[in-house]
Amino acid sequence: MGLPTLKGGIHLYEGKELSEDKPVVMLQSKGEMVFPLSQHIGAPAKPLVAAGDHVLVGQKIGEMDGVISACVISSVSGTVKAIEPRMIANGTMIMSIIIENDETYQTIESFGIKRDPKTLSKEEIRNIIKEAGIVGLGGAGFPTYVKLSPRDDAKIDTVIVNGAECEPYLTSDYRLMIEEPEKIIKGLQIMLQLFEHARGVISIEDNKPKAIEKLQELAKDEPRITILPIKTKYPQGWERTLINNVTGRKINSDMLPAEAGCIVNNVGTVISIYNAVAENTPLIRRIITVTGDAIQNPQNYCVRIGTSYQQLVEASGGYKTEPKKLISGGPMMGQAMAHTDIPVTKVSSALVAMAEDETAGNPAAACIRCGRCVRVCPGRLVPQKMVLAAANSDAERFFKLNGMECCECGSCSYICPARIPLTETFIKTHQSITIKKENKREAKR
Structure with missing residues (x-):
């Protein structure tokens, strides 16, 4: 019997060799930082600051507005310059808080203080996750505290960690599994505290054998945690596919995973949960893959949310050749960008710069009904x-x-x-x- 997989799907040129062996580099931001008040599914956050205010790292600058919403946290210290519309990766203008980074990175008083998750109640854990502004980092941006607050905890029997990373070129999740696997296990353990009757499953495509090996070693004495290799195929990381691969259950667009007894979170989200609950560090950074055949030095960066994509390009040595296409995210589900004067947000995952645009100058023809x-x-x-x-x-x-x-x-x-x-x-x-x-x-x- 082979590895679990989905029906349909495609095998793509992966492009991961450009950056998969590049350890994450910490990139310090400079200059103007842009914090859109909508970096998530649901209602935009409400600003808590005004022009002229001084803010600190870890300070909440945007308050969630409604049940489906998320806080916005400052990743730098500095002065609020303005609150005005700014463009995000999909081309829309979003009301944003603009902060001039003073590059001293002064933090709020409680920032980074460690605590034992086992001493916390379910309500405390969920509230910490909510106040940390954590959303799904796999691209959807659904507020994580909502996902972790189903109507009945007892009906959740499977917590799935999505380590598939099936999009071509993206390697940020892979680097997290290689460099911070302990946090993935500990973050999953925190989620399992919320669901006493659940097992934890970390699902990883089989083109990541080193990540599988590392996590299997860490989980060998964890009776509630299993590592599940799955066949490499796109879009293996689709939430419904993962649920079916792990449990055999099927859901549709009118259902939530919780209705099938499942909670699904991306590996980056799980690490963010650990950081918030165990280390009192809200969601202020993202791991970003900067890659593509037009990039001089493909690399993975740990970057503060609000940083301009242009700084990522500069840190990678600029372009080898002028790119014909810029993509925020992967080439299959990412968004084409007109320029790089756009901020990194919670749902950013990659900047892919392509030397050629294969879709340009190729108009659609009539369907030939090939099936x-x-x-x-x-x-x-x-x-x-x-x-x-x-x-x-x-x-x-x-x-x-x-x-x-x-x-x-x-x-x-x-x-x-x-x-x-x-x-x-x-x-x-x-x-x-x-x-x-x-x-x-x-x-x-």
Whole structure:
């Protein structure tokens, strides 16, 4: 019997060899820092500071506004210059707190004080995670304290740590598993304190044998923790795929993982939980992979949230050649950027600079009905029919085709010989349908 895997999916050029053996380098930020008040799923945070205020490292500068929201914490000390709209990676303008970094990195009084997680109650642990501003670092940005607060703790029987990192080029999670595996185990132990009846499973693609070996060694005397190697295939790190691989259960877009008895968190999120609970350090840093064939020296950096992407480029020696495409995140699910004057946020994972843009100058042709998109779809959908419904603004047909189950992984667009922008169309359709739902909900209030 082979390793667990998903149906469909694709095997991609990984590009990980550019940075996977590059240990994480601490990058000190300088100059202006930008803290968007929306770095997460849910309502934007409310500013707690004003222009002219002096702030410290670890100080809460944005308060969560609603149940689904997240705090924003300053990663530097300095003076608030303004609160104004700034562009983030997806091109939208978000109200942001602008701080001039004084480069002294003075911290709040309680910052970094160690404590024993075993002495804390469930309520205390969840509140620490909430106040630390932790969100899902795998890209979605869902507030972690909400995910760790299901209606019934007793019904959670599996806590999954996502170590797949199936996106090409990205190696930040791999470096965390190599360099800080103890924190992953301890962070998982903290989560298991919240769910007494649960087992912990760390799921890692088999193209990361060193990470698997390290974590297996650390977990060998942990009866509640298992390391599960899975087959290397994209998009193996999809939450639904992981749940199915680990438990055999299936969920859909109308369900939360908790309804299937599962909690799923990325390895970076798990380390952030450990840092907050055991070391009183809120989410103020991210591990970022800077890579691509246009980058002079690909590298992994530990960088303060709010730092400009341009500083990452400069730290990597600039460009070997002028990039034709800049991507925040991976090439499959990341976002193309017009420039690097954009801040690193909680959900940033990589900067990929490509010497060529393979999609440029290649207009879409007519569908040849080859069925490749159907074969690779991990959701077992029919993209060629979905895109027709979406193009005709036929939401009812799109629903009947289970279009809302699409995970926007990009596999169909990648494999399409006609270069039809399938995933792009589905993303826009999802957004349109979601906005209409929200408008109807607001109208009924």
